[in-house]
Amino acid sequence: MKRLLPQWFVERIDPIRDEDDxxxxxxxxxxxxxxxxxxxxxxxxxxxxxxxxxxxxxxxxxxxxxxxxxxxxxxxxxxxxxxxxxxxxxxxxxxxxxxxxxxxxxxxxxxxxxxxxxxxxxxxxxxxxxxxxxxxxxxxxxxxxxxxxxxxxxxxxxxxxxxxxxxxxxxxxxxxxxxHSQRGLSLHPAHIVERHGLVVLVALGESVVAIAVATRGLDIDADLLIAAVLGLVIASCLWWSLFVHELPRAEHALTASTDSVQRVRKVLKGLSYSFVPVLLGILVLAAGVEHAVGHATSPLELDGSLLLSGGVALFLLGTAGLRASMPLPRPLARVAFAAAVLALTPLGLMNAGVQLAAIAVVLVAGLALERRAAAAERKPTPER
Structure with missing residues (x-):
């Protein structure tokens, strides 16, 4: 096929090897x-x-x-x-x-x-x-x-x-x-994982900005401070659930995949497709935080309560998709994790602060259980 663009516009692209920085x-x-x-x-x-x-x-x-x-x-x-x-x-x-x-x-x-x-x-x-x-x-x-x-x-x-x-x-x-065939398309694992991770990281910043939006013009008191900190704890747990182990493991899985077609498909499923619920969850959570933090001692409407729990649940389902696609251990654990958070929705109808606290507790407990399960898997089995 002839080139569609002028010769002066054409650039030669040299393939980048996995070991290149x-x-x-x-x-x-x-x-x-x-x-x-x-x-x-x-x-x-x-x-x-x-x-x-x-x-x-x-x-x-x-x-x-x-x-x-x-x-x-x-x-x-x-x-x-x-x-x-x-x-x-x-x-x-x-x-x-x-x-x-x-x-x-x-x-x-x-x-x-x-x-x-x-x-x-x-x-x-x-x-x-x-x-x-x-x-x-x-x-x-x-x-x-x-x-x-x-x-x-x-x-x-x-x-x-x-x-x-x-x-x-x-x-x-x-x-x-x-x-369209993916054959011949080479990807640098470290870069593609880092780029997708950075997009999620800047999106997570929106959940922190939402705290500022929710508190703008309000008098600072203990209830407001506690609600704001709980919002930050939830965002921190979401960061932990993706960045501490999942993305480094995903990079390792991609590097270990020597078949270029399989590598591309893992990136498609584990990052491009699975990050849709991850990003949507962050957007929904940020909107929920705007509703909840400024009214921490009051009940939420059903939509506000759903935004809080549903945003976290969507994020966790996206990380389950990442685990299933690479593949990484225990994707179904994240599905159960998401269901547990979604079950907390009725708490917001009674008190926004209570729902924020419950979500934070469930996230911290779930991450602790995952860490314990991972440690048990690494522990060598004693010889008989």
């Missing part, structure tokens, strides 16, 4: 800051209308996360080490900024800005890949088709059809790996 660049960290803004916008949408906001976030997050994760794959294969690549990454940031600004109005008829933002994101992503290979053309076409579905969502007159068009956009891009 490929670190996340400061540009990639800067790039993640725009995702913080998108996360904050999604949190606002959920917090101000829990039911419709949650449904709209679910509809949009599938496509938006897929393309954002796509940039993690991109910089893994084509590191932004040259000026032209850096400029293109910065152009993509402008597209993501437009997306973030347009999120609150994305389901209003005639609002085209989120489609324009996604078009910029997809085009820059495609151009960077096409610098190196024309094998990306079918994926690029699929991504453009998904953008067309987003544009169509802005002009259908009935709101349910907007959900359908966003779901279609997600289905198009999510189905690409099932029809």
């Amino acid at each position: 490929l670190r996340v660049s400061t540009l990639e960290l800067f790039f993640d800051l725009v995702f913080v803004f998108i996360i904050a916008q999604f949190t606002w949408v959920i917090a101000h209308d829990p039911l419709h906001g949650f449904l709209q976030t679910v509809a949009m997050l599938g496509f938006i996360w897929w393309m954002y994760a796509g940039y993690s794959w991109l910089t893994n294969v084509i590191p932004p080490v040259r000026p032209a690549r850096r400029v293109l990454i910065l152009c993509a940031m402008a597209g993501w900024l437009i997306v973030g600004l347009a999120v609150p109005a994305a389901f209003e008829e005639g609002s085209v800005w989120i489609g324009i933002g996604m078009l910029v994101v997809v085009v820059v992503h495609g151009l960077m890949y096409l610098q190196a290979t024309t094998a990306f053309v079918p994926i690029f076409i699929a991504n453009l088709a998904a953008v067309a579905a987003v544009f169509a969502a802005q002009f259908v007159p009935v709101e349910p059809w907007r959900y359908v068009m966003w779901a279609l956009a997600a289905a198009i891009v999510w189905s690409v790996p099932f029809f």
Whole structure:
């Protein structure tokens, strides 16, 4: 196949070996800051209308996360080490900024800005890949088709059809790996795991920001301080549940996988797919914290209570998907863990602070039990 782009635009891409030291660049960290803004916008949408906001976030997050994760794959294969690549990454940031600004109005008829933002994101992503290979053309076409579905969502007159068009956009891009061969695609395990982890880390920051939002303008007293600290304890437990053991084990599992196709599929299932409930859980939890921390001594409405427990449960289910995909030990333990947290929802109907405390206790106890089980597995069996 002839090259589709001018010769001056083409760059040779040298494969990166597992033993090469490929670190996340400061540009990639800067790039993640725009995702913080998108996360904050999604949190606002959920917090101000829990039911419709949650449904709209679910509809949009599938496509938006897929393309954002796509940039993690991109910089893994084509590191932004040259000026032209850096400029293109910065152009993509402008597209993501437009997306973030347009999120609150994305389901209003005639609002085209989120489609324009996604078009910029997809085009820059495609151009960077096409610098190196024309094998990306079918994926690029699929991504453009998904953008067309987003544009169509802005002009259908009935709101349910907007959900359908966003779901279609997600289905198009999510189905690409099932029809496009992963053979010949090499990934650097340490970098791809670190990039996905950093996105979750900046998203977790939103649950801390939610504490500030919830307490703004309120007088500081013991009840408020205790509720705020409990919110931080919950966020800390979620960090612990993913970053202390799961991501290092995932990196080890990917490094140990010598089959490049199997490695790519593990990343797809364990990081790209499984991190959807992880990120959605953080968004939902942050919205729940906004409801709960400022009213710690009062009962919550059912939606506020569901946001708290449901957000944590979604996060834990995502980590169960990570464990099952790599594979790592005890994925079903995380499912049981999530069910236990979800069962605490009725407590919020009595008192928000009680639900916060109960979730924190269950998370700490669950992590302690997991640590004990892992230690027992490592303990050598005495010889008879």
